Amino acid sequence: MDRRSVIKNAGIAGILAAGAAPAVHAQAALRWRLTSSFPKALDTLFGVNDVFAAKVKEMTGGKFVITTHAAGELVPAFGTIDATKDGTVEMSNTAPYYYFGKDETFALGCAIPFGLNSRQMSAWMYQGNGLKLFREFYSNYNIVNFPMGNTGAQMGGWFRKPFKSLAEFKGTKFRVGGFGGKVVARIGGVPQNIPGGEIYQALEKGTIDAAEWVGPYDDLKLGFYKVAKYYAYPGWWEGGPQLDLHINKQAWDSLSSEYKAIVEAASVYAHNDMQTRYDARNAAALKTLVAGGAKLFPFPKDMMDAAFKESEALYAEIGEKNANWKKIYADYAGFRKEANQWFRFTEARFDNFMQSAKL
Numbered sequence: 001m002d003r004r005s006v007i008k009n010a011g012i013a014g015i016l017a018a019g020a021a022p023a024v025h026a027q028a029a030l031r032w033r034l035t036s037s038f039p040k041a042l043d044t045l046f047g048v049n050d051v052f053a054a055k056v057k058e059m060t061g062g063k064f065v066i067t068t069h070a071a072g073e074l075v076p077a078f079g080t081i082d083a084t085k086d087g088t089v090e091m092s093n094t095a096p097y098y099y100f101g102k103d104e105t106f107a108l109g110c111a112i113p114f115g116l117n118s119r120q121m122s123a124w125m126y127q128g129n130g131l132k133l134f135r136e137f138y139s140n141y142n143i144v145n146f147p148m149g150n151t152g153a154q155m156g157g158w159f160r161k162p163f164k165s166l167a168e169f170k171g172t173k174f175r176v177g178g179f180g181g182k183v184v185a186r187i188g189g190v191p192q193n194i195p196g197g198e199i200y201q202a203l204e205k206g207t208i209d210a211a212e213w214v215g216p217y218d219d220l221k222l223g224f225y226k227v228a229k230y231y232a233y234p235g236w237w238e239g240g241p242q243l244d245l246h247i248n249k250q251a252w253d254s255l256s257s258e259y260k261a262i263v264e265a266a267s268v269y270a271h272n273d274m275q276t277r278y279d280a281r282n283a284a285a286l287k288t289l290v291a292g293g294a295k296l297f298p299f300p301k302d303m304m305d306a307a308f309k310e311s312e313a314l315y316a317e318i319g320e321k322n323a324n325w326k327k328i329y330a331d332y333a334g335f336r337k338e339a340n341q342w343f344r345f346t347e348a349r350f351d352n353f354m355q356s357a358k359l
Contacts, residue, residue, distance in 0.1 A: 030064045032090040037077045037098060039197045040070045042218050044277050048149040048243065049093050052270035059262045077195040080246065085142045090251040093148060096244050097178030105324040107179035108332055109134050111241035113311040118150045118240035118275060120339040128335050133328045144252045146267040149243030149274040156232030157212030158224040162297040166306055175199055175211035180237025186310040203227045216285035217278060225294045232299055236307055
C-alpha cells in the first residue's frame with residue numbers, strides 16, 4: 001500500500017473529527033445498512049466493514065450508525081452489486097471481480113492475473129487515474145465506489161497432491177475466485193466459482209480437487225489443510241486484490257458534505273487496516289499451518305509462463321469487444337509497466353536480499 005496516500009488521507013480523518021464536529025452534530029441521525037460478500041467468521045475480510053462503521057460512528061459522535069451484515073443475511077454473497085444499485089441496501093463491500101460475468105471491467109478494480117500488487121493498486125487508485133476511471137464506470141450501475149481493503153499478494157491454494165509441470169495440473173477442478181478462472185481454463189484447468197463459506201465442504205466431498213482462498217490467516221480459520229495439505233504459491237491471479245465500498249448513488253447524494261468527507265476518510269482508514277492486519281498475521285498463521293501438516297510447493301515455471309502468456313492474450317481479446325475494458329485497461333497497463341520498472345530497482349532487490357539474509 002502507498003504509505004504517503006495513507007498518511008495523507010488518515011490525516012484527513014483527524015482534521016474532520018476535530019474541525020467538522022459542530023456541523024456533524026447538527027445533522028439528523030442516520031442509520032444505514034452495509035452488506036458484505038463474506039461470512040463473519042473471516043474477521044479481517046468481513047471485519048473491514050466493522051472497522052469502517054466504527055470509525056464513521058466515532059467521527060460523527062454516534063449520529064451516523066451503519067449496521068454490517070454478512071453474506072446471506074440480507075442478500076446472497078454475489079448479490080451486492082444489484083442490491084446496492086437498486087437501493088435494497090445503502091452500502092456494500094465486495095471483491096469486484098466476482099462480477100466479471102456482468103462486465104469483465106469489474107475485475108480491473110480488484111485483481112487480474114499478473115496485475116498490480118497491493119501498493120501499486122493503491123497508488124493507481126489514489127494517485128493515478130484508477131479512482132476517476134472507475135467512478136465513470138460505476139455510474140452505469142448507480143454506484144459511487146471507494147477502495148476499502150486489500151489482502152496483499154495471495155497464496156496459490158490447496159491441492160491433494162503437488163505437481164511439477166503444467167501437464168500435471170491440467171484437468172484439475174480448481175476453485176479460483178473471479179477473473180483468474182478465465183486464465184486457469186485457458187491453461188487446461190477447470191475453474192469453479194464457489195463462495196468462501198462453501199469451499200471446505202466441496203473439498204471434503206471431492207466436488208472439487210483444489211481450492212484457493214486468500215492466505216494463511218484466513219485459510220487456517222477455514223481448515224483447508226485438513227482435507228488438502230499441499231499449499232501452493234504464489235497466487236499469480238491475485239497479486240494485490242482490492243475490495244471496494246459501494247454506495248447507492250441516491251443515498252450518497254443525500255449526505256451532507258461533512259458526512260461524505262467522513263465516509264471517504266473512514267474508507268481509507270479501513271483500507272489500510274485490512275492490509276496491515278494481514279501483513280501482521282499471515283506469518284504466524286503460516287507457521288501454524290506447517291506445524292499442522294501443510295506442505296508448501298511453488299507453482300512450476302512452465303505453468304507461470306503459460307498463464308502469463310494466456311493472460312496477455314485474453315486482455316487483448318477483451319479489449320476488442322469491450323469498450324469499458326479497453327479504456328481502463330490501457331491506463332492500468334501503462335501504470336503497471338512504469339511501477340514495475342521502478343520497483344525492480346528498489347523494492348524487489350531489497351526484498352530479495354532481506355528474505356535470503358540470515359536474520
